[in-house]
Amino acid sequence: MSDNLAQLAYNHVYEKLTRDKLAAGSRLSNRAVAKELGISLTPVRGAFNRLISEGFLEYQPGVGVFIPTSHRREIEEFYEFREILECASVAKTNGHMRDRVLQQIEDCNEELAGILDWLEKIIEPLENQTQENQTQMEQFHLTDKKFHMALLRASGNRQIMETVEGLWVRTQIVCHRFLEKAYDNLRLAINEHRQILEALRRSKVNIAKDVLSQHIRWECQLALAREAQGYMERTRCSGGEIYGGILR
DSSP states (O other): OHHHHHHHHHHHHHHHHHTTOSOTTOEEOHHHHHHHHTOOHHHHHHHHHHHHHTTSSEEETTTEEEOOOOOHHHHHHHHHHHHHHHHHHHHHTTTOOOHHHHHHHHHHHHHHHHHHHHHHTOOSOGGGOOHHHHHHHHHHHHHHHHHHHHHHHTTTOHHHHHHHHHHHHHHHHHTOSOOTTOHHHHHHHHHHHHHHHHHHHTTOHHHHHHHHHHHHHHHHHHHHHHHHHHHHHHHTOOOOOOSSSOOO
């Protein structure tokens, strides 16, 4: 039972991390998590320890547990590693992907295009965005991840998939503020996805790798911009314990 509750707490916090609900630099309260889930502190501590060991949380002695912040070079390393692994996965397919897999990849990109079409119709100013808008942006993130994970799955290497998923979560934590205004950036991402897919359909592995490499490097530049914005905001924050969100 205790293991089940620890897994419940782990899944709860992990999901918040992957859905941009916890901002870099935030301090987590095990009491807040326990209260939210209606469980005791012991399984929550176990979940925190596991997340700390996996690098998703950070413990500062005498202070508490925090969502990690990353320096510019560390973010660059995240994306460099992603580029190496994802391009290697595409190369490993030797240009041979099952039609079913290619269809899954195309479906993900079409879903992204549909989300963006919906978002572009919204005329409300960014500061007046509704919960539905935020939910759609959240879904864009998750579907983008599904696109990349489908590419990785085609290689059949589970270790690469798990490693890249961990890197994806780490970059999501650091770059929690998605640039909603930059719809042209989202459109560019979708177009690059299509180029990758078309190259794979024609078994042009080198072209797919080149576009994928360019795509990930471009994502890295956006991530660095978001991190810089987040850093400026954190410098204006006061101390205090919160559970989720950035201190204001």
